Amino acid sequence: MAQTTILVADDDASIRSLLKQLLADEGFAVLEAATGAEVVEKVKESVPELVIMDIRMPELDGIEALSRVKTINPRTAVLIMTAFGSSNMAIRAMELGAFDYITKPFELDKISHTVKRVLEHLALTAEVEVLRDEISSLVQTERIVGNAPTMQEVYKTIGKVAKSDATVLITGESGTGKELVAEALHYNSNRRSGPMVKVSCAALPESLLEAELFGHEKGSFTGAMTQRRGRFEMADKGTIFLDEIGEMTLPTQTKLLRVLQERRIERIGSSLPIKVDIRVVCATNKDLQRQVEQQKFRDDLFYRLNVINVHMPPLRDRKEDVPALVEHFLAKHRYSATAQPAAISEEALRRLMEYDWPGNVRELENVTERAVVLSRGQIITSRELPFGDHEAGEDEDSGEELPGDRSFFKKSVAQFEKDLIMKALRDATGNRSKAAEMLGIYRRLLYAKIKEYGLEGYPPKGR
Numbered sequence: 001m002a003q004t005t006i007l008v009a010d011d012d013a014s015i016r017s018l019l020k021q022l023l024a025d026e027g028f029a030v031l032e033a034a035t036g037a038e039v040v041e042k043v044k045e046s047v048p049e050l051v052i053m054d055i056r057m058p059e060l061d062g063i064e065a066l067s068r069v070k071t072i073n074p075r076t077a078v079l080i081m082t083a084f085g086s087s088n089m090a091i092r093a094m095e096l097g098a099f100d101y102i103t104k105p106f107e108l109d110k111i112s113h114t115v116k117r118v119l120e121h122l123a124l125t126a127e128v129e130v131l132r133d134e135i136s137s138l139v140q141t142e143r144i145v146g147n148a149p150t151m152q153e154v155y156k157t158i159g160k161v162a163k164s165d166a167t168v169l170i171t172g173e174s175g176t177g178k179e180l181v182a183e184a185l186h187y188n189s190n191r192r193s194g195p196m197v198k199v200s201c202a203a204l205p206e207s208l209l210e211a212e213l214f215g216h217e218k219g220s221f222t223g224a225m226t227q228r229r230g231r232f233e234m235a236d237k238g239t240i241f242l243d244e245i246g247e248m249t250l251p252t253q254t255k256l257l258r259v260l261q262e263r264r265i266e267r268i269g270s271s272l273p274i275k276v277d278i279r280v281v282c283a284t285n286k287d288l289q290r291q292v293e294q295q296k297f298r299d300d301l302f303y304r305l306n307v308i309n310v311h312m313p314p315l316r317d318r319k320e321d322v323p324a325l326v327e328h329f330l331a332k333h334r335y336s337a338t339a340q341p342a343a344i345s346e347e348a349l350r351r352l353m354e355y356d357w358p359g360n361v362r363e364l365e366n367v368t369e370r371a372v373v374l375s376r377g378q379i380i381t382s383r384e385l386p387f388g389d390h391e392a393g394e395d396e397d398s399g400e401e402l403p404g405d406r407s408f409f410k411k412s413v414a415q416f417e418k419d420l421i422m423k424a425l426r427d428a429t430g431n432r433s434k435a436a437e438m439l440g441i442y443r444r445l446l447y448a449k450i451k452e453y454g455l456e457g458y459p460p461k462g463r
């Protein structure tokens with residue numbers, strides 16, 4: 001691979017040479033710039049992979065230079081150096097697409113570490129892009145994120161089988177992305193201009209599910225006021241996605257088996273066979289093999305469905321994908337329609353990587369979305385994560401000042417809590433045990449809160 005080029009920009013020559021030495025020692029080609037204008041010029045000329053620059057520079061300041069760099073080449077990663085405490089600048093820089101920022105004075109270790117992280121990120125993005133191109137340029141659905149070896153296997157299988165009509169069984173825990181895979185199979189198939197029809201087998205009781213799948217003739221059962229086409233018919237020339245197939249009852253399984261064998265259906269109340277040209281994709285978070293052993297699932301149906309199996313790995317087994325997923329969800333769930341994606345602190349990201357994700361990618365998506373709101377779309381720290389108390393001091397990332405409005409949330413919650421306690425104390429005419437009971441909290445906690453909010457003498461006697 002060609003040598004990676006890094007542009008170091010600072011008006012302070014001693015900092016430039018320090019960085020240059022460090023990075024050259026690590027095998028990078030290093031360019032220098034002393035002004036913002038020079039940065040722009042060098043980026044145009046030499047297309048460095050990474051720019052490390054001071055935010056304050058003569059001629060063109062770092063912020064302006066950053067936005068020009070991003071216009072010239074959005075792929076160039078930019079690391080900003082700021083003086084300690086200039087958090088507004090840092091936030092602005094992140095908004096403009098800086099990869100991260102480092103506060104001055106910095107430790108050289110921190111620089112090496114951050115540079116490594118940027119480059120890993122760039123490599124990962126490039127690699128995933130290539131893989132995705134291999135699958136198809138036509139994935140119209142939300143993209144599947146993840147580069148873990150187990151996910152690459154998934155992509156390969158999709159690539160291999162999408163164009164065939166083979167039945168696919170997608171297995172994996174809840175929230176691992178089974179539906180995304182089903183969509184990828186459809187949109188990468190020759191049937192992509194046909195319909196993709198989804199049916200959840202868990203949502204309906206047996207008789208309604210059958211009516212939904214097969215349709216019915218008018219008057220075929222109570223409530224069948226009109227004739228209706230079923231989902232199999234609607235999926236003609238397309239794909240039918242049978243979600244939560246493990247919930248299907250044995251009688252319905254028998255009917256499904258017939259459809260798969262004969263590629264024909266009959267509406268309920270009719271004996272006229274209707275040909276259907278469908279591709280069947282199923283998903284389940286159950287162990288179907290086990291259900292077969294327990295005779296809850298027909299073995300002949302299982303073998304027909306399981307022609308191709310795609311197994312989605314749980315997120316805890318591919319934690320290396322957490323950063324890319326987080327980035328994806330930050331871009332997906334913006335604070336407002338026009339906002340830049342929120343950023344996340346290294347420490348918060350570490351927390352996300354330590355967690356085990358029983359709800360898999362769906363849970364990560366929910367946690368990220370919530371954190372975007374709590375951080376008001378700015379920089380997510382571990383305070384915005386629902387993992388309980390963080391150890392004191394641990395997340396005091398140097399220079400990572402919280403956006404001013406953070407305290408608004410805490411203050412509002414505290415005020416609300418105080419109001420509730422005051423009301424309970426009033427209603428209980430000062431009887432603390434009773435107030436605790438009304439609030440549904442332990443007396444000990446109420447005492448602590450009374451002390452915290454200085455409510456010892458509340459409510460005043462004689463009122």
Ligand SMILES: Nc1ncnc2c1ncn2[C@@H]1O[C@H](COP(=O)(O)OP(=O)(O)OP(=O)(O)O)[C@@H](O)[C@H]1O
Pocket residue numbers: 142143144145146172173174175176177178179180181284285325328361362365
């Ligand atoms: N690899 C991924 N990349 C991007 N988004 C993902 C990925 N995996 C899952 N998601 C997102 O997580 C959410 C849950 O995914 P999905 O509905 O496909 O899971 P599932 O396996 O079908 O879960 P369940 O068994 O609970 O139905 C969706 O919003 C989906 O877009």
Ligand SMILES: [Mg+2]
Pocket residue numbers: 178179243
């Ligand atoms: Mg699903």
